[in-house]
Amino acid sequence: MKYMLSIISLVCLVVVGCTNNQTPPASNVAVVTITQEEHDRLKAQVASLNEELNELYGYLESDPKFLLYLMDRDLDAAEQGRDTRGSFSDYFVPNAAKALKAGASRKDIAARIDRVVALAEKKVYLSSFVAQLMSEGGPTAVRSYADKWIRGSQQ
Secondary structure: OHHHHHHHHHHHHHHHHHHOOOOOOOOOOOOOOOOHHHHHHHHHHHHHHHHHHHHHHHHHHOOHHHHHHHHHHHHHHHHOOOOOOOOHHHHHHHHHHHHHHHOOOHHHHHHHHHHHHHHHHOOOOOOHHHHHHHHHHHHHHHHHHHHHHHHHHHO
16 A cells, blocks of 8 residues: 555656646745756656556455445545545446445345445445435435446446
């Protein structure tokens, strides 16, 4: 995990440093001129890091524990009043489908959907779509939407 965070941090620093040339530098930032050779070398490093990130991402998307962790993290964030990483329909439920496909149990997925419902019953919503589903059909609508989406993605 430290390796992944290091790579992500490095990519962010390099990408932001290489692409953010349209805004004037802050007063506490030094302006450095690099040669075309150095620029090309950094560009190649970014490309290489992107390949490694894609490989790591592919690995993590096939790890049910990691996908369940992402779901739990979003639920924790919603419960604590922080922003979630994505919406219920575009992020949470697709991660549930990926986790199931990667080997997570239906029981693990159901427990997280139950937690979405429990939070929604307390007026804590993972996204506005959950609020809409709750107002239109209650917990059954939330569970039905998730189940239908997951079944459709497994075919």
